[in-house]
Amino acid sequence: MSNPERMLPKMCEDRGCHLVYAIKAGSHLYGTTTPESDEDFGGVFIPGKKALLGFHAIDAISGAGSEPDIMIHEIRKFVQLCMKGNPNILDYLFAPDDCVLVVSRSFSPILAVRDKFLSRLIAPRFGGYVRGHLSRMERGVTRHLGDKRKADIEKHGYSTKNGSHLIRLARMGCEAVETGQYNVRRADADELLSIRRGEWDAARIKEEGLRLVARMDAAVLTSPLPEKPPEAAIEDLVMRTLLQEVRMWNE
Secondary structure, X not given: OOOHHHHHHHHHHXXXXXXXXXXXXXXXXXXXXXXXXXXXXXXXXXXXXXXXHOXXXXXXXXXXXXXXXXXXXXXXXXXXXXXXXOHHHHHHHOOOHHHEEEEOOOOHHHHHOHXXXXXXXXXXXXXXXXXXXXXXXXXXXXXXXXXXXXXXXXXXXXXXXXXXHHHHHHHHHHHHHHHOOOOOOOOOHHHHHHHHOOOOOHHHHHHXXXXXXXXXXXXXXXXXOOOOOOHHHHHHHHHHHHHHHHHHHOX
């Protein structure tokens, strides 16, 4: 994509919506890019009048399966996923500055309180994602996979991409529950890349991943994070953001 700062807003405008936040996603967030890394983009939009008030709501605008991979979420859906501790969506909210492409004035107040979205709900969500990656890694299914992923599994006996994501998620979840800090840009990027190259065997990945999940689950009882995010306060903030958009319709 030659100019994502123009293309992403246009994708939203074509659906009658307004892009308020956009990031460069995937390995760029974590600091684990390689020459073979794809370009992924994500973001948040505010629905236009028809999508907000009419019969046909829009939850997401995507270019999934295309080059590049794009997923832009409707603001209420995005916020609800963040509050539930969804790892992929929290990564958007805590994107490093060098990955942020668009931040509108209306979305800035949400970014300013992003720590409020963190809660102990991270533990079961991250644990579930880790186990999902472990299941896919152990199955080694190659149907419906691209040639690169098939070759990776044939060479190493498992998907090193799944293995790298598994360890990253386990570490991120454990850090967040134990310290209250959500670290998207990884200080352990070199080690994650070594896993991606197949330098860890599957047994080591499984053992380390499950050990970290158990540690994360045990840390919940003493975590500095609240049990749940402050739903009423966040809902009020989103409502005020939407009301600003409604006022703009009449200007």
